[in-house]
Amino acid sequence: MPAIKVIKPGFQSTIQDSGRFGYSHYGISISGAADNVALRIGNLIAGNDENVAAIEMTLTGGEFLFEDDAIISITGANFQPMIESSQVAMWSTIKIKAGHILSFKNSPDNARCYICINGGFNVPLVMESASTHLLTSMGGLKGRAIIKGDFIQYHKKNIDNKTYISLKKEILDKLYPQRELFVTIGPQSNYFSDETINLFSKSTFTVREDSNRMGLRLSGPKLERIIEEDIITEGVSLGAIQISHDAQPIILFVEHQTTGGYPKIANIISADLHRVGQLKPRDEIKFSFVSIDEANKLRKEIEALISSDSFVRI
């Protein structure tokens, strides 16, 4: 089976697919790509089903030697990809030749960049998913981030008659709109006064350095609760925004602990979860409340963009 060799892994690179669903009652969160939209689009461009496993790089990209010819795509944050000494296009089908090196730098703006490969990476499935869950050393490549010297195998397909496509520029702008993050009201909004909920939706919050795939810690104005005691521990949703005892918000993300006892003021809408995966430390964000109906409408708009109509042949 052909493989790519890891020359440099980058800051934190893991194998991720669309996630490990249906195991929350065992205490297992979904994991999966932090920017699911970039993963899905990347797979379509590389000629795969949407949910095939890819390499997710964080903040700084790596260097990879291809031992065989391959068709790939690079999506998500622009980590300035190069093949040998030539720049290559993001969001487009690319052919890389045997013996060539794909390298990246870091990103000027967003946090995560994906490499999808025609045929898909070959890692054993754990509970039906290839996704790496770092905290518990589960899934992906031996349950860990990739390291120098790793060989990552992929399934060889006949690549000669692959159609080369590229995502239309205007679609990219629609997938990553420049606006505040939309949220629906959380299940414990009664823990906060109307003034505090107002403060939450009017203020700017900064992403802290100690944010990761488990959760994004934010700093901003204090969001004091009006009920002192914690809630009885319950299951938490992906994208829930809980307020801990320091009166600061945490966005629970793809590797979150499955239960919690802190009140949740809001929840990121499905249509914006992939944008959370692109946040970096020190980024400034704002929230805006929408209804469940509005959230559904926005999600349908995003889903409609993940289709063959969004690409042009190149």
Next chain:
Amino acid sequence: MNDNPVLKFASDRSILIKIGNDISVETHSKVVSVFNLISNSGIVGIQSIHPAYNSILVSFNPVLKSSDAIFNELNSLLSSTIDFTHVQYRTIEIPVCYQDEYAPDLADVARYNSLTADEVIYHHTKQNYIVYFLGFSPGFPYLGGMPKEIATPRLQTPRLKVPEGSVAIGGDQTGIYPVASPGGWRIIGRTPLKLFSPEKNPPALLQMGDRIKFLEITKEQFKKEQSCRQ
């Protein structure tokens, strides 16, 4: 008091079902009944069902079915009369070595409660615990029923790494760490059993509703059992 579960959206892809207002065996039995009812309902679009003390979080795939449709289906399922009486459970023995390097905080728990180490072990092993649910991290059981005689506050500073299998006390709760993880509970022993095995189906040794009993073993027995499982 209305006994029927109450539903509300927790997000645009999840519904929180509240079942009672307390942590009790009675509420737990209802949670198990509702969990089984939803698990067997065959409602299309449900992705996961996470029970807790007095709630169940149902997550769904909004692409497969609209959130309103899922809400209405769950609501009508749970408005019917629910049979809370036929909850079956297993009883499982968990061997624990309460000695030396496996029990770094046993002496502190004893001192805090003005007991000897043997008395702490006696209280910890004397009764059955109920597995209310699994959650937090993979395979972690939320246990109920610890005697208040051995309740001890959490550590001031959590350990960066609690070894897999550690049995610990945090406040008036006791628990077992299925995988090595950070943790602030007081470690009083360790079990050689593997509580979480991702390659197995199901991946967790324990399940919601199990009754467990801790059984004291020696260091030699611990090592023997641990080598057996390799």
